Amino acid sequence: MCLAVPGQILSVSGDDPLLRTARVSFAGVVKEVSLGCLPEAGVGDYVIVHAGMALSILDQEEAAQVLRDLEQLAALLDPPEPPA
Amino acid sequence: MKFVTEYRDAEAARRTAAALARLTTRPWTIMEVCGGQTHAILKFGVDQLLPPGITLIHGPGCPVCVTPVELIDKATEVAARPEVIFCSFGDMLRVPGTRVDLFSVKASGGDVRIVYSPLDAVTIARDTPEREVVFFAVGFETTAPANAMALYQARRLGLANFSVLVAHVLVPPAMEAILRAPDNRVQGFLAAGHVCTVMGTTEYEPIARRYRVPIVVTGFEPLDILQGIHACVRQLEEGRAEVENRYARSVRREGNRQAQSLIRQVFRVVPRRWRGVGEIPASGLGLTEAYAAFDAEARFGVAGSRPEAPSECISGEILRGVKKPMECPAFGTRCTPEHPLGATMVSSEGACAAYYRYRRATAAPVQSS
Numbered sequence: 038m039c040l041a042v043p044g045q046i047l048s049v050s051g052d053d054p055l056l057r058t059a060r061v062s063f064a065g066v067v068k069e070v071s072l073g074c075l076p077e078a079g080v081g082d083y084v085i086v087h088a089g090m091a092l093s094i095l096d097q098e099e100a101a102q103v104l105r106d107l108e109q110l111a112a113l114l115d116p117p118e119p120p121a
Numbered sequence: 122m123k124f125v126t127e128y129r130d131a132e133a134a135r136r137t138a139a140a141l142a143r144l145t146t147r148p149w150t151i152m153e154v155c156g157g158q159t160h161a162i163l164k165f166g167v168d169q170l171l172p173p174g175i176t177l178i179h180g181p182g183c184p185v186c187v188t189p190v191e192l193i194d195k196a197t198e199v200a201a202r203p204e205v206i207f208c209s210f211g212d213m214l215r216v217p218g219t220r221v222d223l224f225s226v227k228a229s230g231g232d233v234r235i236v237y238s239p240l241d242a243v244t245i246a247r248d249t250p251e252r253e254v255v256f257f258a259v260g261f262e263t264t265a266p267a268n269a270m271a272l273y274q275a276r277r278l279g280l281a282n283f284s285v286l287v288a289h290v291l292v293p294p295a296m297e298a299i300l301r302a303p304d305n306r307v308q309g310f311l312a313a314g315h316v317c318t319v320m321g322t323t324e325y326e327p328i329a330r331r332y333r334v335p336i337v338v339t340g341f342e343p344l345d346i347l348q349g350i351h352a353c354v355r356q357l358e359e360g361r362a363e364v365e366n367r368y369a370r371s372v373r374r375e376g377n378r379q380a381q382s383l384i385r386q387v388f389r390v391v392p393r394r395w396r397g398v399g400e401i402p403a404s405g406l407g408l409t410e411a412y413a414a415f416d417a418e419a420r421f422g423v424a425g426s427r428p429e430a431p432s433e434c435i436s437g438e439i440l441r442g443v444k445k446p447m448e449c450p451a452f453g454t455r456c457t458p459e460h461p462l463g464a465t466m467v468s469s470e471g472a473c474a475a476y477y478r479y480r481r482a483t484a485a486p487v488q489s490s
Contacts, residue, residue, distance in 0.1 A: 040157050040341075040470075041263065041315045043124040055273065055383075064122040071240060073273075074266050074380040083124060085318060085371050088210075088260075089238025090267035092380065093318045093371045095124055100370040107133050107344060110140040110351070 041087035128342030137347040138170035148174035155313035156183030156470030163479040165343040178442030185212040185468035187395040193218035195423040200226045208242035209257040211235040239271035246283035258285040263315040266380040269387040284417040289406035300332045309353040311339040314368035321376025325364045333362040340368040397437025434463030446476040
């Protein structure tokens with residue numbers, strides 16, 4: 038039920054912050070989404086959307102950090118071959 | 122798909138699992154609270170990558186599963202009325218009530234419609250002023266902003282023909298109820314990433330302290346889940362019990378303040394009955410005074426509580442993590458997704474439905490020769 042999907046904002050319409058909407062692309066599928074809870078979101082942002090409502094802007098730096106952390110875990114496991 | 126594919130890398134998952142195995146010196150039992158995570162764990166086989174000492178138990182985080190029978194009965198009663206267009210998320214339609222489910226109401230002529238968003242129900246109400254449009258507002262904190270926005274817009278548009286049947290539940294009180302139970306086995310939690318996206322993480326800090334359990338906010342892709350488990354096991358091994366955010370690309374400590382303020386305008390905290398668990402104080406949301414006119418229970422005269430009929434279904438024990446689906450004698454025989462005895466077999470996020478779909482082949486009892 039709490040499934041929420043990342044998508045990218047293509048365009049924004051409306052002036053009232055609570056009633057702003059966006060066209061959001063989910064890997065090519067475009068849906069109209071409320072931006073009423075994300076007054077700071079704009080075109081190009083990746084947002085997490087649930088039940089027609091954008092809930093957060095995805096932080097690209099944090100997104101990359103998860104993958105770097107995992108690489109580090111793996112590196113601890115397999116130390117690189119020492120140079121010959 | 123950006124922000125999805127990169128968290129499904131099989132090789133990275135195997136390496137994370139190997140790192141987890143090295144870290145683990147003792148058996149630990151961890152509960153993933155969210156049904157979406159349960160579904161992902163079984164779908165991607167995350168549980169099968171774990172070292173033998175780590176047991177995952179599946180929590181109550183499926184709103185469809187915990188909605189009490191009495192509310193399903195109220196929903197079917199309202200939906201059967203000729204003037205009503207009853208809008209709901211699709212998951213709710215097959216949940217059995219005492220006598221019927223919403224699908225059978227639809228089959229016998231009721232105007233029951235599946236919507237993707239409560240905002241779609243507001244649009245239907247605006248475009249169909251001669252009919253009563255009722256939305257079945259189920260969900261956890263994740264869904265509360267969308268439902269609150271629907272009510273805010275309906276009020277602003279002055280829609281007299283829109284109302285909601287509210288079955289909203291809250292995660293932290295359920296976690297506390299699990300921890301307080303005498304048969305509790307949970308030593309650490311994976312907290313639900315999207316609930317925390319809305320509410321932030323501060324309300325979990327006193328729970329971690331009071332019950333000495335690590336609570337790791339976790340995302341929904343296989344690598345997110347493995348990393349959440351790794352962080353939780355590391356805390357358990359080191360004797361720490363802290364709130365740790367491993368879904369920081371979406372979750373901020375303070376959550377989404379705008380969403381919280383909208384929720385507070387529309388909803389207030391109320392006691393709520395959970396299917397198979399019973400009443401938990403301050404564990405749900407009801408409408409505030411300002412939105413009382415949108416209460417479908419009052420509008421259609423179905424308010425008040427009703428006794429729950431006894432059932433063979435053990436979903437209460439499943440939802441508290443005391444039993445696994447395969448320990449139920451009805452699993453896969455008298456209870457299937459086509460003919461569910463209880464809601465944990467209905468929703469794709471219910472533990473029973475997830476086991477039925479992904480683990481049935483391995484669930485057959487082993488015959489000794």
